[in-house]
Amino acid sequence: MSGPLPGADAVIRTVLGDVPPGRLGRTDYHEHLFQATPLLSGDELDDEERSAAEAGLLRASGIDAMIDATPCALGRDPAAVARISHRTGLRVVMTTGAHRLDHYGPDHWITRLSPDDLAALFTRDLLHGVPARDRPPGRAGETPAAGPDGEPVRAGVLKAGIGYWSIGAFERRVIEAVGEAHRRTGAPVMVHLEHGSASFEVLALLRENGVAAGRVALAHIDRNPDPGLHAELAAAGAYLGYDGVARHRGHPDSVLLDCLCEVAARGGASRLLLGGDVARRTRYVAYGGMPGLGYLGERFLPRLRERAGEALERAILVDNPARLLARRAVPNPARPTG
Template sequence: MNADARREAAGPPSPAPEPFVRTVLGDIAPERLGRVDYHEHLFQTTPLLPGEELDDEDLSRGEAGLMRAAGIDAMVDATPWGLGRDPLAVARISHAAGVHVVATTGFHREAHYAGRSEVLELDEERMAAQCLADLLEGQLAVDALPGAGARERPPLGPAGAPVRAGLLKAGVDYWRISAFERRALAAVAAAHRITGAPVMVHLEHGSCAHEVLDALEADGAAPERVVLAHIDRSPDATLYAELAARGAYLGCDGAARLKEWPESALIDAIDGAREAGHGDRILLGGDVARRSRYLAYGGMPGIPYLTLRFVPRLERRVGEAGIRSFLVDNPRAFLRWPAPAAAG
């Protein structure tokens, strides 16, 4: 296969010969991201959160605008396949609010697809093909069952190009990795091996962290390219240091969840990991994710809570340089795809 044919097989060429971040409006230099909230949702519907649907473009655009005004320049929309993604609306919001958005592909933990046997029976190959199509060709306007019939052409977003996902995601349950979830991890690893795209894994209450890294590593995805989302539901500096020593990013997105412990526990754990030399592995997000908690939908505390309330408290412990690494340098390194020539 000559170089042109190889490029064609790998999908549309990227305009950038350098490492890049794949956003919903196109590929950009990582340096352009600015301050990144690594985990939010503009759209999400799931049977696990009845009444908490994020499904109104005007209101989600309003929340994105509030986030932007609160000092965030870029976000990951962490909603994976089949849970109410709306890629064209996400791209329009990105454009209107002036926020870079990295969209997600992959599959959440099994419970989100309860009763959808046609989804839970998907094999690894079809799951991987869906991930690659979203990453390389673009997302469909509405998610269709992977591999069911001929795939339509993805529609064009406001930038005149298809809306491509820039990140892979899988999810696991509380101390359980079901057969479906294990296939999703394998599919995500397969798509990662081909593209080099970053990988997020949803952990339930911070459990299964080492086990998830073991599975991904066995399938050829290095921990250095993986963020363990919700690891701070187990606010434990010792655990953080172990996982960071393996190379994984620590997805700290539990601010404002006050039922289990005070935020000072999160600050202690983050600062403990930083003091142990792992400050370059920490990512910050809000994962607010519910309409009852979005300001624009009439709830609270809203996405801006992260930068307006939590970050200033954390900054008093870790300093400006610490916050800069958590919000700017670390997500920039994590979200980067390799230069196209290296993506194979």
């Protein structure tokens, strides 16, 4: 059902170091432990103790690992993420890259960088480590943040974002840079699709920049719950990021469950991913909100297991994330100086 797993020389880069794909475990492919964006003013995730408590709830719900999908300059805190991972036992894969323009505004420093500068920034995070606070390249403070063991905290995923049926000039520069960083490191790519739009279009643009569909996760594709479209994307090789559970204002969980099972029946089982993308303090239990990160494991997964069986559940939670995230081990060269 799930296709071939990565070879023996493959690794997955977590904030506490590289692990073999077989050790990743049940993986929530899309959450945020820290995030701050002007689009969600007042809904920041910025408290280590509360984020750690929420991560503990996710771990207690039966999830072993997660991708922290916050890219550059949106409130990342690599040292805190590493401490949370160490404290809770939750394996965390950190993200580099950049979101769509609206998350920064036209005057933000990251929006003025060239594709080459962006690629250098992303590659630094993947190979050398993520600095404690994001700053423009060349500024003081670029020393990588360290985890509890003193080792640099490195990213393991690249991210780009696009608008609703829109890929603007900044987003194109980011995709070009993501392609360059992918070619240098082999890191997989996640793309934010606004309302699930422009999926084939962004795959074509990534392909032009050297990223094959089989290395791409299309985040929020379930915001357009069209099983025919999803089956076509899966056949093209892309991973399908379902992360809209508990967003009942848009549609009930049953719609996502129906769509997911239909895509699996059409041959897409090896390309399905699940996450929550809860992403707001008003939705985190530890910050005083609801439903929290535990919802996926406690409420949605039992319905999936009952409906589709344990084999599909394992493919979605274990085999598919491991295949997406795995890459050939890349040496960590010393940070260049001068």
